Amino acid sequence: MTARRILLGAAGAVVVVGALEAVSRAGLVDETSLPPASTVLKEAGKLAMDREFLVDVGATVREWLLGLLLAVLAAVPLGVLLGSVPLLGTASRALVELCRPVPSVALIPLATLLFSSPAQTNMSLIFYACLWPILVNTLYALRDVDPVAKDTLRAFGFSAPAVLWRVSLPSAAPFIATGVRIAASVALVVLISTELLVGGDNGIGIYLTETQQGGGRTDLMLAGACWAGVLGLLANTALTALERVAFRWHAARVEGIA
Amino acid sequence: MLAITGLTHTYTGGHTALDGLDLTVPDGQLLSIVGPSGCGKSTLLRCIAGLIRPTGGTLEMDGAPVDGVPDDLAVVFQDYSRSLFPWLTVRDNVAMPLRRRGGSRAERRAAADEALESVGLHDAARKYPWQLSGGMQQRVSIARALAYRPSLMLMDEPFGSVDAQTREDLEDLVLGVHRTGKMTILLVTHDIDESVYVGDRVVVLNRSPARVHADIPVGLPASRDQIETRGLPEFVRLRAEVGRLVRGGARVPGAAPADGLPADRGPDADGQAETGAG
Numbered sequence: 001m002t003a004r005r006i007l008l009g010a011a012g013a014v015v016v017v018g019a020l021e022a023v024s025r026a027g028l029v030d031e032t033s034l035p036p037a038s039t040v041l042k043e044a045g046k047l048a049m050d051r052e053f054l055v056d057v058g059a060t061v062r063e064w065l066l067g068l069l070l071a072v073l074a075a076v077p078l079g080v081l082l083g084s085v086p087l088l089g090t091a092s093r094a095l096v097e098l099c100r101p102v103p104s105v106a107l108i109p110l111a112t113l114l115f116s117s118p119a120q121t122n123m124s125l126i127f128y129a130c131l132w133p134i135l136v137n138t139l140y141a142l143r144d145v146d147p148v149a150k151d152t153l154r155a156f157g158f159s160a161p162a163v164l165w166r167v168s169l170p171s172a173a174p175f176i177a178t179g180v181r182i183a184a185s186v187a188l189v190v191l192i193s194t195e196l197l198v199g200g201d202n203g204i205g206i207y208l209t210e211t212q213q214g215g216g217r218t219d220l221m222l223a224g225a226c227w228a229g230v231l232g233l234l235a236n237t238a239l240t241a242l243e244r245v246a247f248r249w250h251a252a253r254v255e256g257i258a
Numbered sequence: 259m260l261a262i263t264g265l266t267h268t269y270t271g272g273h274t275a276l277d278g279l280d281l282t283v284p285d286g287q288l289l290s291i292v293g294p295s296g297c298g299k300s301t302l303l304r305c306i307a308g309l310i311r312p313t314g315g316t317l318e319m320d321g322a323p324v325d326g327v328p329d330d331l332a333v334v335f336q337d338y339s340r341s342l343f344p345w346l347t348v349r350d351n352v353a354m355p356l357r358r359r360g361g362s363r364a365e366r367r368a369a370a371d372e373a374l375e376s377v378g379l380h381d382a383a384r385k386y387p388w389q390l391s392g393g394m395q396q397r398v399s400i401a402r403a404l405a406y407r408p409s410l411m412l413m414d415e416p417f418g419s420v421d422a423q424t425r426e427d428l429e430d431l432v433l434g435v436h437r438t439g440k441m442t443i444l445l446v447t448h449d450i451d452e453s454v455y456v457g458d459r460v461v462v463l464n465r466s467p468a469r470v471h472a473d474i475p476v477g478l479p480a481s482r483d484q485i486e487t488r489g490l491p492e493f494v495r496l497r498a499e500v501g502r503l504v505r506g507g508a509r510v511p512g513a514a515p516a517d518g519l520p521a522d523r524g525p526d527a528d529g530q531a532e533t534g535a536g
């Protein structure tokens with residue numbers, strides 16, 4: 001099953017790369033604005049050994065993880081609080097629904113005003129973007145914990161905090177993890193956008209901007225973009241695998257129902 | 259002693275499930291509660307367990323009013339599958355409430371294994387609840403309550419989805435635990451035979467809102483046997499009596515009288531049964 005999926009995925013990628021190659025080679029588009037896929041892949045391979053590019057990747061990954069971590073540290077406890085105290089949950093609902101759709105890119109001007117260093121600006125924007133998927137997933141997961149499961153421990157005389165710790169959190173955990181995974185993808189998009197728009201010293205976005213200076217190297221830009229995609233893919237795959245291992249009970253149950 | 263006076267519960271939707279129910283259960287009694295489905299049996303147990311706050315009436319345990327969850331209580335829920343934690347193994351599910359009792363992890367595990375053994379599930383200790391059949395899950399939730407060694411155990415249709423043979427074994431297990439453990443047990447069932455077989459006393463509730471329709475002492479010998487006891491003339495008589503009362507309670511929707519006499523509506527079988535129950 002998984003082998004088949006990997007094969008099909010690889011086949012799909014090969015077909016698309018081949019088509020891009022053909023389009024470029026056939027002269028349908030200008031070779032400098034859309035270089036052949038083979039050239040892009042070759043450059044991407046070279047980039048993997050390029051010290052400067054690796055420094056950029058390192059900077060991006062660092063800000064990405066730090067911003068995500070901060071968001072998890074803030075959003076999970078907040079979500080638990082809002083999800084388990086009905087009064088607070090109701091009171092905060094309008095605010096959450098209002099702030100959630102505001103794109104973080106729209107907050108770039110504000111963030112550049114508030115923070116002096118680009119790294120801080122980037123992390124604050126990631127933080128904002130990640131806050132909502134994690135907060136909302138945590139909040140709803142806590143609200144939807146099976147009341148029979150909670151009553152079971154209550155009837156055995158467990159206190160409300162013990163019920164929260166032993167029933168509500170474990171049963172909400174898979175949904176919280178999904179929120180973190182979604183947030184991780186969102187964060188990468190936001191981070192590279194802010195790097196492109198705000199600038200700074202190091203970062204994949206900075207690298208992409210630099211490829212366009214002095215003549216412009218579209219092949220290098222696309223090669224850098226490929227690596228950004230690979231990062232996103234790796235993060236998603238790793239988190240999905242982690243969820244599958246840690247929450248086997250959840251997957252098994254969902255499959256059982258389906 | 260558990261003393262319930264005028265217990266009334268109206269759900270937020272406006273549905274009155276219990277209406278002025280009075281019931282006294284002496285320590286160490288095994289009380290069967292029967293009544294038509296939807297009459298309020300689960301609501302009654304949830305009120306006693308302190309899981310819902312009744313809208314009226316009082317609950318007293320040994321003379322002291324209880325507000326909240328009584329001490330040393332175990333509940334076997336009707337929704338057994340929702341009551342087990344899917345992220346824990348069967349053994350850890352059974353051991354979980356024992357955290358309240360203190361003791362080391364090894365002691366808790368040993369107690370859990372012993373309880374699982376008693377319901378015939380020692381092989382399933384390392385499995386997860388969702389890997390078991392419905393009947394097995396139900397036995398796990400019974401084992402969890404037994405391992406806790408409560409002084410009051412509430413069981414809501416605990417044998418609903420086990421096969422006939424296992425059901426008899428579990429009935430005998432509850433009887434055995436009750437005899438040796440001296441706990442008070444309230445067992446809700448819709449099975450009339452079962453209510454007589456396990457009970458020291460059978461309380462019949464009438465159609466929603468629930469009140470005590472009839473209260474019948476079971477004069478069977480304390481030690482019971484699936485074949486012998488069920489053949490006794492007294493068992494047959496009690497079963498017929500409870501059966502008539504349950505059916506009577508079910509036939510008069512909404513207005514089944516707990517104090518008024520069905521005889522008002524004519525000389526039917528219910529009237530005779532109820533007089534018989536005295």
Ligand SMILES: Nc1ncnc2c1ncn2[C@@H]1O[C@H](COP(=O)(O)OP(=O)(O)O)[C@@H](O)[C@H]1O
Binds near residue numbers: 270273293294298299
């Ligand atoms: N949470 C609830 N909210 C509103 N009505 C309820 C709720 N739970 C039960 N009821 C109603 O109360 C009545 C008694 O329910 P229940 O105690 O579960 O009956 P039983 O256990 O005897 O089958 C039923 O009519 C049921 O629909």
Ligand SMILES: [Mg+2]
Binds near residue numbers: 299300301336414
């Ligand atoms: Mg019920």
